[in-house]
Amino acid sequence: MFLSVSNLTKSYCTGTITHVLKGVDLKMERGQIGVILGPSGSGKSTLMNIIGGVDRADGGTVEVGGERITDLNDNQLVEYRRESVGFVFQFYSLVSNLTVAENIEVVSNISKNPLKTDEVLSAVGLSDKKNRFPRELSGGEQQHVSIARAIVKNPKLLLCDEPTGALDFQTSRSILKLLQEVNKKYGTTILMITHNSAIAGMAHAVFRLRSGEVAESAHNSEIIPAERIEW
Amino acid sequence: MVMALRKRVLRIIKENKGRYIGIVILILLGSFYFIAATGVANNLEKMVVGFAEEYRQEDLTFSTDKPIKDISALESETGTLIEAYRQYDVKLSNGELRLLSPSSKINIPAVLSGRGLENPGDILLDPYFSQTQGLDIGGQIELNGKTFNIVGTMAVPNYVYILKNLYDVLPTSGFGIGIVSGADIEAFPELSSEAVTVYGARFHARENINAQTTKLHGLLIEKGYSLSEWLDAKNNKRINMPYGNISSMKSMSFPVAAAFFLLSCLIVGVMIMRTVKSDGVVIGTLYAQGYRRRELTRHYMAVPVLLSAAGGLAGTLLALPCVRPVVDSMLVHYVLPDKGITFSPLNLTLAVLMPVAFIGLSSFLMMRRILKKTAVELMKGDEQKAKVNFIERALRLDRFKFNTKFRIREQVRSIPRLLFLVLGVSAASMILLFGFTFNYSMNVVMDKGALERYVYPLEYNFKEVRNLQDGGIPKGAEPYNTLRCYPEGRESVEFYLVGMESDSVGFKVNDIRGNALSRDQVNISSPLASRLRIKEGDTILSLVSKLDGKSYSLKIDGIVKAYGEQFVYMPLDEFNHLTGQPLGSYRTVLSSHEIDFDENLLAGVMDARDPEAYENVSMPTTLIVASVSALAVLIAVIIIFLVTSLMIDESRNTISLLKILGYRGKELAKLILNSSAPAVFIGFWLGLPFMLAFGNSLYGYVAEIINMLIPMMVNPLYVLISFVLIFAVYEVTKRLCGRKLAKISMSDALKAGAE
Numbered sequence: 002m003f004l005s006v007s008n009l010t011k012s013y014c015t016g017t018i019t020h021v022l023k024g025v026d027l028k029m030e031r032g033q034i035g036v037i038l039g040p041s042g043s044g045k046s047t048l049m050n051i052i053g054g055v056d057r058a059d060g061g062t063v064e065v066g067g068e069r070i071t072d073l074n075d076n077q078l079v080e081y082r083r084e085s086v087g088f089v090f091q092f093y094s095l096v097s098n099l100t101v102a103e104n105i106e107v108v109s110n111i112s113k114n115p116l117k118t119d120e121v122l123s124a125v126g127l128s129d130k131k132n133r134f135p136r137e138l139s140g141g142e143q144q145h146v147s148i149a150r151a152i153v154k155n156p157k158l159l160l161c162d163e164p165t166g167a168l169d170f171q172t173s174r175s176i177l178k179l180l181q182e183v184n185k186k187y188g189t190t191i192l193m194i195t196h197n198s199a200i201a202g203m204a205h206a207v208f209r210l211r212s213g214e215v216a217e218s219a220h221n222s223e224i225i226p227a228e229r230i231e232w
Numbered sequence: 233m234v235m236a237l238r239k240r241v242l243r244i245i246k247e248n249k250g251r252y253i254g255i256v257i258l259i260l261l262g263s264f265y266f267i268a269a270t271g272v273a274n275n276l277e278k279m280v281v282g283f284a285e286e287y288r289q290e291d292l293t294f295s296t297d298k299p300i301k302d303i304s305a306l307e308s309e310t311g312t313l314i315e316a317y318r319q320y321d322v323k324l325s326n327g328e329l330r331l332l333s334p335s336s337k338i339n340i341p342a343v344l345s346g347r348g349l350e351n352p353g354d355i356l357l358d359p360y361f362s363q364t365q366g367l368d369i370g371g372q373i374e375l376n377g378k379t380f381n382i383v384g385t386m387a388v389p390n391y392v393y394i395l396k397n398l399y400d401v402l403p404t405s406g407f408g409i410g411i412v413s414g415a416d417i418e419a420f421p422e423l424s425s426e427a428v429t430v431y432g433a434r435f436h437a438r439e440n441i442n443a444q445t446t447k448l449h450g451l452l453i454e455k456g457y458s459l460s461e462w463l464d465a466k467n468n469k470r471i472n473m474p475y476g477n478i479s480s481m482k483s484m485s486f487p488v489a490a491a492f493f494l495l496s497c498l499i500v501g502v503m504i505m506r507t508v509k510s511d512g513v514v515i516g517t518l519y520a521q522g523y524r525r526r527e528l529t530r531h532y533m534a535v536p537v538l539l540s541a542a543g544g545l546a547g548t549l550l551a552l553p554c555v556r557p558v559v560d561s562m563l564v565h566y567v568l569p570d571k572g573i574t575f576s577p578l579n580l581t582l583a584v585l586m587p588v589a590f591i592g593l594s595s596f597l598m599m600r601r602i603l604k605k606t607a608v609e610l611m612k613g614d615e616q617k618a619k620v621n622f623i624e625r626a627l628r629l630d631r632f633k634f635n636t637k638f639r640i641r642e643q644v645r646s647i648p649r650l651l652f653l654v655l656g657v658s659a660a661s662m663i664l665l666f667g668f669t670f671n672y673s674m675n676v677v678m679d680k681g682a683l684e685r686y687v688y689p690l691e692y693n694f695k696e697v698r699n700l701q702d703g704g705i706p707k708g709a710e711p712y713n714t715l716r717c718y719p720e721g722r723e724s725v726e727f728y729l730v731g732m733e734s735d736s737v738g739f740k741v742n743d744i745r746g747n748a749l750s751r752d753q754v755n756i757s758s759p760l761a762s763r764l765r766i767k768e769g770d771t772i773l774s775l776v777s778k779l780d781g782k783s784y785s786l787k788i789d790g791i792v793k794a795y796g797e798q799f800v801y802m803p804l805d806e807f808n809h810l811t812g813q814p815l816g817s818y819r820t821v822l823s824s825h826e827i828d829f830d831e832n833l834l835a836g837v838m839d840a841r842d843p844e845a846y847e848n849v850s851m852p853t854t855l856i857v858a859s860v861s862a863l864a865v866l867i868a869v870i871i872i873f874l875v876t877s878l879m880i881d882e883s884r885n886t887i888s889l890l891k892i893l894g895y896r897g898k899e900l901a902k903l904i905l906n907s908s909a910p911a912v913f914i915g916f917w918l919g920l921p922f923m924l925a926f927g928n929s930l931y932g933y934v935a936e937i938i939n940m941l942i943p944m945m946v947n948p949l950y951v952l953i954s955f956v957l958i959f960a961v962y963e964v965t966k967r968l969c970g971r972k973l974a975k976i977s978m979s980d981a982l983k984a985g986a987e
Contacts, residue, residue, distance in 0.1 A: 046982075050982065053892075055892055055978050055979075055982070056979075076896075079894055079895075079896055080894070081894075082892065082893065082894035083893065083894025083895070084894070088892060088893070090982075094885075094889050094981055096886050096889070097620070098620060098624055098641050098642075098645045099637075099638065099641060102630075103629075103634065103637055103638070103641070106634040106637070107634070107638075107890065107893065108893055108894075109634075110634040110635065111893070111894055111895060111899065132628075134620045134624070134625070136619070136620060137620075
């Protein structure tokens with residue numbers, strides 16, 4: 002099993018104690034696309050942050066590619082993030098005063114075996130815009146850059162937090178198509194958070210989160226190509 | 233302002249305590265410096281110039297071969313006050329006291345303590361003399377068998393710096409002055425042979441003193457008087473010594489304070505603009521809720537106004553008690569009435585209001601642009617989104633490594649921020665370099681200046697011109713003659729025209745390359761040549777004699793390497809011929825050994841055998857350099873800290889994102905904190921030409937005011953030390969800011985959404 006989350010718990014204390022994750026379990030094979038569905042406050046982002054090594058769990062374990070990341074110290078988590086995980090955010094989180102190419106180099110700069118920037122740019126269809134600044138691009142194009150930045154390190158796991166949440170239908174579809182291509186081309190395992198249940202059609206594994214618990218998990222035998230997804 | 237918003241002002245300040253404290257210190261330094269420098273300059277002026285005016289300091293002193301007959305006729309003919317006073321030197325077991333008769337028209341004595349002269353046998357003493365001799369008011373002193381009652385201490389305007397002889401450079405140990413009534417002086421039995429009459433003159437019209445001096449000189453010669461010890465106040469060390477301090481303090485006070493205020497304006501303006509920008513959505517929402525622009529302007533203006541008022545007030549209050557010790561230390565060698573320390577209400581008001589006005593205005597202008605926008609525009613949040621400026625857009629950095637690209641972009645992201653850093657570091661470097669350069673220049677003047685020129689270390693100045701035909705000069709000594717001159721139309725450029733024998737060896741006269749120059753030609757000192765823009769082969773036209781106003785022209789044959797000195801050397805015979813003096817005339821004897829001349833014939837002796845003794849009369853440069861360096865380091869720390877912390881705050885989301893992406897703490901520190909290194913480097917090197925320009929203009933000003941040339945000598949070692957010091961400050965500041973960087977959490981980027 003490539004990704005294995007067992008009995009994961011997390012709570013926050015903001016005056017009162019809020020239990021965000023209450024014993025979450027999920028599993029994914031290498032090279033799969035997984036989708037986590039759930040309403041706001043269900044604990045999707047917290048789960049993703051813990052899997053990404055950005056946040057720490059109170060209890061339970063997370064194993065990625067055989068490495069138990071819940072046991073790692075801060076320095077080891079940094080190593081994990083820089084070598085094994087790629088992030089794609091809802092609002093792209095690009096560095097506004099760096100060009101498209103430079104935004105990708107932000108990651109390749111610290112990776113041991115990065116892909117070539119031009120190759121990644123070509124893969125996301127932005128070769129002709131490498132010297133543009135983020136503000137000079139559309140939302141969809143910015144998300145393409147964000148994906149390029151995430152895959153340039155050739156990560157074992159790509160975590161996408163609402164990658165289409167800020168985009169229109171057509172653009173969203175192009176982003177999903179791109180993610181599917183990345184998955185195929187590089188064999189990258191992708192875990193995606195979304196509100197949009199239609200996206201579940203393109204995933205091998207689907208997890209529905211409700212109030213910090215996995216209410217339902219399913220595995221698709223028939224994967225729909227992203228360009229055929231409708232909502 | 234609405235109560236709820238008022239609470240927010242203090243919260244804004246609290247959120248960035250370190251930054252705002254830095255700004256307050258910067259403003260504080262500006263106000264402190266302004267009040268301290270103007271306070272010192274004004275109080276020195278009040279004491280020195282005020283004393284000179286109130287007690288009618290002479291413009292001129294001289295002696296004559298016979299008493300001037302009709303002084304009042306001469307006074308009305310020349311528009312002058314002329315007064316004769318008696319001078320009688322009494323030897324004591326451990327010193328010497330010069331008794332002066334009290335004058336009533338000019339050089340009026342001021343009683344410093346005790347009372348004035350009332351009874352026969354009363355004496356007033358200069359305070360240093362009474363102190364060194366252990367004499368108190370109410371006590372007595374015996375002078376040549378006569379007992380005097382010490383009734384007080386006094387100061388006289390023509391002995392502010394107490395030198396025994398007119399041409400002395402250093403005070404004579406144990407020498408002092410006292411004032412007794414004219415009758416008491418006349419009562420000394422041996423008076424007729426030993427007392428002398430000295431004249432002081434002060435012109436009614438306070439302009440064109442040189443022309444009036446020349447006219448008086450001509451008239452006295454015309455009337456058949458032979459003049460000796462003719463010296464104007466400008467060249468009289470007993471009078472002119474404290475004026476240098478006033479000029480330099482005055483010239484430094486306003487520009488330095490203004491520089492502080494402008495730097496503060498720039499950074500406060502930038503910061504306020506950023507605060508307002510980042511609050512764009514809040515402002516838009518408040519507009520939508522019915523807030524007026526002036527209410528919001530007042531709200532955001534409260535921060536800069538509070539900061540500048542606090543800094544201005546604190547700086548002013550801190551400066552007030554510092555003025556007295558500085559004034560006292562500057563006047564420690566001078567005898568002046570203590571008029572008390574006062575402060576100009578205008579300057580006090582300016583020190584507090586100037587930063588408020590400067591900073592308030594710059595902040596207002598910065599925020600007005602944003603506050604002018606409509607509620608809808610602001611609520612869209614466009615102001616918060618970072619824009620790419622034209623420099624960023626124009627930069628093509630493909631060939632650089634990522635880290636280099638990132639650092640360059642980080643710097644050019646905000647031009648005002650970059651400008652502030654570069655200018656701030658330049659200002660700090662300029663101050664630091666100036667302190668070191670000033671110190672080095674003064675050391676060079678001391679080590680390689682006038683004293684180093686003397687091969688024969690003793691210089692005897694005679695009261696009257698003598699002639700070689702009346703008696704020879706001992707072996708190991710040589711004569712020379714001098715005349716004070718200035719180029720026509722430039723009275724501030726005064727220098728000595730010196731006649732020396734062609735086989736003279738008493739002075740070193742070497743050219744720029746260090747080769748000995750012929751004494752049989754006209755040689756000019758290099759600082760004077762550069763001031764007059766003269767080169768070898770040029771002719772100085774219309775050289776005016778200060779004594780009689782006669783005009784000469786001289787062709788320059790050689791340039792003498794010199795540091796700060798202003799002179800023209802020429803052969804003695806040519807000098808005497810040119811100035812219309814008999815062949816063999818001389819005024820001074822330069823000697824390798826002590827010569828037993830009759831003391832009554834001498835106007836002064838200069839002894840260059842112990843150069844260290846002269847260091848006491850030079851300004852306390854070590855103290856100045858230490859305080860200037862400390863100030864520069866403090867400014868550098870504040871500025872680099874402010875900019876770096878601003879940069880960290882503005883890059884908060886990027887830093888947070890980079891942490892998520894796997895950047896280590898050290899990598900982030902290198903990327904973000906090291907990005908300022910080129911700006912600090914450029915700022916430092918810009919500081920060098922700024923310092924040269926500032927120093928040259930300051931030294932030029934001092935040269936014009938007090939005719940003192942200080943060479944601008946930049947020592948590469950001191951430049952290196954300054955460079956290391958500025959970068960050490962940068963390293964320390966980086967460490968301080970490193971903690972701030974470490975505190976930024978990854979959740980910032982996760983919550984922030986769009987960058």
